[in-house]
Amino acid sequence: MGIILGYIATLGVYFCIYNIFAFGLNIQFGYTGILDFTVITFMAMGGYMAGVAALGPEQPGSGIYYVLGLSLPWPVALVMGAAAAGALGYVVGLIALRRLRSDYLAIVTLAAGSIVLGIVGNANGLFDGFEGLVGVPQPMNGVLNLTPNAYTVFFLGLCAVIMAICWLVANRIYRSPLGRTMRAIREDLDVAEAYGKHTFRVRMTAMVTGCIFVGIGGVLTIWFITALAPAGWGTSETFVVWAALIVGGRGNNLGAVVGSFLVAVLFNEATRVLPAIPAFPSLISEIRNMCIGGLVILTLWFRPQGVVGERKARFFEVPLRTASHEQVPVPAVVASGR
């Protein structure tokens, strides 16, 4: 019983985390049209920073090396992780957003992701290189004294609360004039610029906000599995987040939720329980990626807007002051120019 509950809670945790990733990518890509092909790098940044903030000082003989080691409480670690991901997003944005458009920008984000992976992997003193951080303390695990399965359920609750906050923030942005301007930039950057929108600043806002979301997801990830190494955040993980958003429906946070459920939970996690074939140890994960790839292709083929596409904006119906629609007299706001 406890095991089943723990398993379901585990899936629930991944569902929440992928939702947060997908919201972040949605703000970047779905709202603003920024092709961020290195989503997972920001997840790693958030996770690592929260890890080194929460871990105690590096032990000399342990063979594990990392910076900071501040033994900070988990809420502070969460904020630091989110901020670090946002800061990295800002740096990548400075390089990618000032001059570049869609496809070139995508290549720059890919390159930036590779550079970060190379640095983190090789600079052992940063986050313990390719070995990665281990033994990251879990929030309140020390004080609660729960069984592992019960703790997973507790952790699911924490994730759900954080996800709900992210959901509210993402939707509030979408519905605001800021969200509208982001979508206008997605539709036509030059036109938005010609209408007085500081498109660089708005795109940067979207980039950094999205990275903060993804970073928060990264913090939850490292808390949940208590470890993080470069092998866990390769390009294929970015692909899973993209697949979730494309399949679910970009521009709609409900789509992000549906996509996370279909791709990240149903396909990604559920296939992990398939029996492993000893002769082909990596077969299951290959099958999983093939299934997700197929799902993306089918979606783009038959339902390009995603399962739940972007919804039409509805405004409060303002009554027209005059009955006739053509040639309503215009109030003389400005005096005649003649």
Next chain:
Amino acid sequence: MHQPAAVESGSVDEILAVHELRRSFGGVRALTGCSFGVERGSITALIGPNGAGKTTLVNVVAGAGRPQSGQVIFDGCDVTGRPSHEVALGGLIRTFQISREYPAMTVLENLMVSPQRQAGEKLSTVLFHPGRFRSEERRHLERAVEVLAEFGLYEKRNDYAKNLSGGQKRLLELARAVMADPKMLVLDEPMAGINPALIERLADHIIRLRDTRGTTFLMVEHNLDVVERMCDRVVVMAVGQTLATGTMAELRGNAAVVSAYLTGGVVDVRAQG
């Protein structure tokens, strides 16, 4: 250098003045020292053969392209080389030769983007003080509905802009520009590809906007009947320069203009320039 035929001196109030603008793309010299002024509150036409550099000029004026040399003065400020959004915030809005609506947004949303310096465009306001832009939003919405009604697009307000007809997109382009409350509108061929009845309506809209709001217009236009009917002054461009300025009647008597534009003899102009 070739001097434009009639450059007015300080006596008239010019909202826009360009001086000796030069812009080339690699070997192609699109602007070769273009100078003219636009009187405040006028409807000025910019005409010239295809490839004369009209769109390039609009781009340079609106900050979408930097001139290699020369000056753009708008409303008393030197805006040469400023980014487009700054020029737009200064009160100069341009439209594009090919309609460029925001396709996957509704007609009403297309208008709602336009108002400048919206309080709700700041992230901190959106997150922590959402009440601060609610009344502003309501005001913009009322105005947008009004403008849509003026332009006969009210019934289409909840349609995606990409589903409008070509002519309706032209109307939307102008309606959207009006929402930005500009001092000056620079229109790049606003009447291209629309039927005569709609041309009449667009012309009426432009004249009405000038008369009621005092908006200044500079419009690139190939249809000389339209130009004659609605424009106060005409600037003629050929091979990147101002060939002449004046009223349509004056220009009909100008041999260079007639050969350059009215009969399409570009070669003669090049020889002269």
